[in-house]
Amino acid sequence: MIAKRYEPFWKTTPMAQMTTQEWESLCDGCGKCCLQKLADDETDEVYYTNLSCHQLDIGACRCKVYDKRLEKVEGCLSLTPEDVSKFDWLPDTCGYRVLHETGDLPNWHPLVVGSDREMKRQGLNVSHYAVNENTVDEEDWQEHIIKWVHGMPEPYDPS
Numbered sequence: 075m076i077a078k079r080y081e082p083f084w085k086t087t088p089m090a091q092m093t094t095q096e097w098e099s100l101c102d103g104c105g106k107c108c109l110q111k112l113a114d115d116e117t118d119e120v121y122y123t124n125l126s127c128h129q130l131d132i133g134a135c136r137c138k139v140y141d142k143r144l145e146k147v148e149g150c151l152s153l154t155p156e157d158v159s160k161f162d163w164l165p166d167t168c169g170y171r172v173l174h175e176t177g178d179l180p181n182w183h184p185l186v187v188g189s190d191r192e193m194k195r196q197g198l199n200v201s202h203y204a205v206n207e208n209t210v211d212e213e214d215w216q217e218h219i220i221k222w223v224h225g226m227p228e229p230y231d232p233s
Contacts, residue, residue: 084173084185090155097155102169102183103190105135105200107153110207111163112215120163123218126204135199165222167198 083096092100108130112121129138129147137143143150153161153170164171172180179185182192193199203220210218 082185084179085177089158089170089174092155099185100169100173100179101153102167102193102198103135104165104167104193104198105130105132105204106165106168107151108137109200109204110215110218112219121219122165122222123215124200124203124205124220125207125210125215125218126200128206128208130200130204130206132204132206133201135201167222 083092084100087096089097089100105126106122108127110123110125110127112123113119114121126132127137127147127150129143130136131138139146144152158170158174161168161171161174166172167180169179169183169185172178172183181187182196182198184190184193187193190199194201205218207215
């Protein structure tokens with residue numbers, strides 16, 4: 075008898091039809107969406123910094139007030155299936171963005187691997203470089219702009 079092969083939900087269920095639990099599990103826990111971003115007023119280009127929201131537990135890469143984050147953190151966003159086409163501002167390693175753009179999750183994603191071990195091994199979360207936003211004066215945030223290289227930040231060089 076041949077065993078029936080089941081495809082994982084992210085390959086068979088459109089993002090807009092996922093349950094809340096399925097949707098939430100697509101988050102890889104990298105913490106990158108919790109980094110402060112700066113926008114150029116003239117070009118609308120978005121620049122990431124290594125400065126995390128004050129509610130991010132940097133070591134665990136988890137929001138300390140996740141269930142109430144929209145009330146407690148001004149400007150915090152809720153990622154929803156309805157907005158998936160607007161996720162181009164997310165890092166190119168984001169599970170939501172990768173699934174939307176490719177139809178599959180990356181091979182290091184915790185849902186694929188069964189843990190966040192491979193993700194951490196590749197340095198794809200912010201735990202080793204993020205700095206709490208409250209430790210830097212807002213007028214100095216531009217000194218903390220980074221660029222992504224396969225999820226790893228490098229200092230930004232505007233030239």
